Amino acid sequence: MPRFMGFVRMEENIGTPPKSLFEAMDVYIGERAASGVFIDGGGLYGTEDAVNFVVKNGEVTRVDGPYAEGKEVVGGWSLLQYDTLEEAIADTQTFADLHAEHWPEVTVVSTLRQISEGPEEPES
Structure with missing residues (x-):
């Protein structure tokens, strides 16, 4: 059964979602958890405590948040499994x-990515 990662991106510091969204998401996630589609997921804190390690030209640099240049950040994630890609797309x-x-x-960007069952062999 194909597995997928879902990501939710949005502007940072836009406030708390309305109560009605929390309630709708509780129902949505509850139904999917009961059916075995929703495996795990959750929200993420802001970038104020984020740490990036950037590898460039063989050097590693640590960059601590917050990130002024970031227009949108990943605010949540999910691990999901569906019978088909079409079902995953429809549910997203x-x-x-x-x-x-x-x-x-x-503005919210919801991204769905299929998880590789790899590792695929590197091309020569």
């Missing part, structure tokens, strides 16, 4: 629709 649309309905004044 439902997730996005909930945000549009309950928090229309913000």
